[in-house]
Amino acid sequence: MVRAAKTAALAPLGGLLACTDDGSDASGTEAGTSDGSSSDGPGTSGSSGGGSGSGTSGSTGSSSATSESAGSTATSSPSSGSGSTETGGESGSESEDTGTAVCEPSPEDIEGPFYRPGIPVGGDLDVHGDPGVALRIEGVVQSEGCVPLANAIVEIWHATPVAPDAEPGDDDATYDSTDEYRYYGQVATDARGRYAFNTLRPGWYLNGPQYRPAHVHVKVWVRGVERLTSQLYFEGDPFNDGDAWFNPVMALDPDEAGLANIDFVV
Numbered sequence: 001m002v003r004a005a006k007t008a009a010l011a012p013l014g015g016l017l018a019c020t021d022d023g024s025d026a027s028g029t030e031a032g033t034s035d036g037s038s039s040d041g042p043g044t045s046g047s048s049g050g051g052s053g054s055g056t057s058g059s060t061g062s063s064s065a066t067s068e069s070a071g072s073t074a075t076s077s078p079s080s081g082s083g084s085t086e087t088g089g090e091s092g093s094e095s096e097d098t099g100t101a102v103c104e105p106s107p108e109d110i111e112g113p114f115y116r117p118g119i120p121v122g123g124d125l126d127v128h129g130d131p132g133v134a135l136r137i138e139g140v141v142q143s144e145g146c147v148p149l150a151n152a153i154v155e156i157w158h159a160t161p162v163a164p165d166a167e168p169g170d171d172d173a174t175y176d177s178t179d180e181y182r183y184y185g186q187v188a189t190d191a192r193g194r195y196a197f198n199t200l201r202p203g204w205y206l207n208g209p210q211y212r213p214a215h216v217h218v219k220v221w222v223r224g225v226e227r228l229t230s231q232l233y234f235e236g237d238p239f240n241d242g243d244a245w246f247n248p249v250m251a252l253d254p255d256e257a258g259l260a261n262i263d264f265v266v
């Protein structure tokens, strides 16, 4: 069953932002460490090959963020950006008086300096033995007409996990800049537009003098074109208030097992 997308009640954030997201990890150069080329095709669904696309649809909201310049532009599409298709079938739950289903586009958010082209294929990011809090993020990618999109590519990346008993400031999180791409992953949506990631809840890191709330970065590509750059947050995080980018529309509310559900409308 396709759940209604979280409704975007706020305007996209991107063009409004002029702050930074440089974090405490000084390795903002990691954008230059990967080869920028396409990685292997999606491993989770049988997408067919197809055009790789240029991935240059400047749809991200990163343009005005002052320290986001390193690697902030959409460069190459994830490999697989292949033939995403509208699958038809189930539709969203909202409708206009015409009966046409409408799903609000997911709001944009800044890319930040730690995006790395060539994110490995795979949705299981909890493979490093780190202590942490289990987190499974799953949902559906769908069009504004509420049609599930098969073979769309969902990429996530986030900072190192927080230990279950950690308090803010105990151990600041960082982004991996090695070839291991820890806590970076991409999957293709299945025939019903579904995606899923298993990972660990990310920790907090300083952005200047202030901690950013825990967050997970996300991009969605359709047919090799970047369609969404955003961030996922967590309800109740002590740093949501006052964060320049926090958007409650994109806040996850994991259950006791760590399952959080969010759909993306692109």
Ligand SMILES: [Fe+2]
Pocket (backbone or CB within 6 Å): 021, 112, 114, 215, 217
């Ligand atoms: Fe970040």
